[in-house]
Amino acid sequence: GRSIVVLPSTTLDGKKSRIVAQLTKGAGVVTPRSNIEFVVTEFGIAHLFGKTIRERALALINIAHPKFREELLDAAKRVRYVYEDQILPPIYEPLYPGQWETYQIFPPDNQKVFFRPIRPTDERALQEFFYSLPDEDIYYRFLSAMKVFPHRNIQAMVNIDYEHEMAIVGVIGDIGEEKIIALGRYILDQKTNMAEVDFAVRAEWQGKGIGTFLLHYLCEIAKSKGISGFCAYVLASNRGMLHIFHKVGYVVHSHLEGGIYEIYFKFDEPAEQCITD
Ligand SMILES: CC(C)(COP(=O)(O)OP(=O)(O)OC[C@H]1O[C@@H](n2cnc3c(N)ncnc32)[C@H](O)[C@@H]1OP(=O)(O)O)[C@@H](O)C(=O)NCCC(=O)NCCS
CATH class of the missing domain: 3.40.630.30 (Gcn5-related N-acetyltransferase (GNAT))
Known part of the structure; x- marks a missing residue:
């Protein structure tokens, strides 16, 4: 089988990203990250299986809502998930052609x-x-x-x-x-x-x-x-x-x-x- 998580990139009011840098303290975890193969939002598919932490972080940031990507990248840099000089693609519509x-x-x-x-x-x-x-x-x-x-x-x-x-x-x-x-x-x-x-x-x-x-x-x-x-x-x-x-x-x-x-x-x-x- 394959494990696929599908979620909207933001909460219903659009104010919060549902892709987050870290879970809140005490949040329940039902599926460990090593078991997740795909995460899907309206901005694309992140394939996570077998990837390094850096690759996973980048894949998830790139399917987050564009307005949250910079802050997610900054948070990933703070916990050293990605390189300090990591860049993201400039954003145009449509995002990934x-x-x-x-x-x-x-x-x-x-x-x-x-x-x-x-x-x-x-x-x-x-x-x-x-x-x-x-x-x-x-x-x-x-x-x-x-x-x-x-x-x-x-x-x-x-x-x-x-x-x-x-x-x-x-x-x-x-x-x-x-x-x-x-x-x-x-x-x-x-x-x-x-x-x-x-x-x-x-x-x-x-x-x-x-x-x-x-x-x-x-x-x-x-x-x-x-x-x-x-x-x-x-x-x-x-x-x-x-x-x-x-x-x-x-x-x-x-x-x-x-x-x-x-x-x-x-x-x-x-x-x-x-x-x-
Ligand atoms: C140039 C390159 C991209 C071509 O890719 P490729 O997939 O082999 O190209 P194709 O198979 O579509 O076509 C090659 C054509 O060149 C021809 N060709 C190859 N070597 C040749 C040679 N020494 N003299 C004349 N024609 C030659 C082939 O016969 C073929 O022509 P045809 O389709 O009319 O039979 C590839 O060789 C490559 O990666 N080279 C190294 C990097 C490079 O040179 N990049 C270009 C920088 S802009």
């Missing part, structure tokens, strides 16, 4: 991958993903030889607003044992209304069409938000990524400088030809 969840099947062996917007609780899985990438792929992705992916850097990648910044992860495995095998992100430059994109796919999953799918999927999301187009910085030796951009279906403008292609394309310029220098 569940409409961008989808399954895709990839040939040749029909493997199913679940794609969804990244969540604050993906921090550890994202660190594991980056540590799994070969040095060359890290260099292609970050344009530098990154060796460590500490909390202070990774938390900014999982606590996003889904409005100016979007990250889609491809995951395999059951809920609670999910492994990230791909990541596609964009960050909007509000001045130009263009978003910078980047991608990474685990080595053993490359060449199946996942990178291509992620680019098209991010285009779809960005277009729905009125973004004008994408830009990217790609090493000249990264033939795979360049190839994916050039078959995206828009006129691709590119400029080579210092061994790095600066690429951009706009959604209102469907491809009949590619312009490169």
Whole structure:
């Protein structure tokens, strides 16, 4: 069986959070925390089973009513459940864009991958993903030889607003044992209304069409938000990524400088030809 606790995020009058940092003294406990698998509110699902205290606290804060999240985070910091510098995603409506969840099947062996917007609780899985990438792929992705992916850097990648910044992860495995095998992100430059994109796919999953799918999927999301187009910085030796951009279906403008292609394309310029220098 599975244990699921379902509750509204606030009391009926909306004045108190029903997700709390600590139980009041003497409160009755009928189910110990080690037995709770899911907690559900109108703001989402927290999967708690097998998670660390820090991950549990963050998962619960992120399904609390938004107006109580800051105070819950402060309380969690006071009892050292979470890092002192822990951040939360900026809040926009809708909170977690569940409409961008989808399954895709990839040939040749029909493997199913679940794609969804990244969540604050993906921090550890994202660190594991980056540590799994070969040095060359890290260099292609970050344009530098990154060796460590500490909390202070990774938390900014999982606590996003889904409005100016979007990250889609491809995951395999059951809920609670999910492994990230791909990541596609964009960050909007509000001045130009263009978003910078980047991608990474685990080595053993490359060449199946996942990178291509992620680019098209991010285009779809960005277009729905009125973004004008994408830009990217790609090493000249990264033939795979360049190839994916050039078959995206828009006129691709590119400029080579210092061994790095600066690429951009706009959604209102469907491809009949590619312009490169
Ligand atoms: C680039 C990357 C994201 C592509 O992901 P992927 O899932 O392997 O991509 P796909 O399977 O959708 O497509 C790869 C395409 O590139 C082509 N390709 C791969 N290597 C190539 C090469 N050396 N020369 C030319 N084309 C190449 C493949 O044939 C395929 O094209 P096709 O679909 O027309 O057959 C992945 O290789 C990766 O993570 N690389 C390391 C990180 C990185 O480079 N990130 C990009 C920074 S913006």
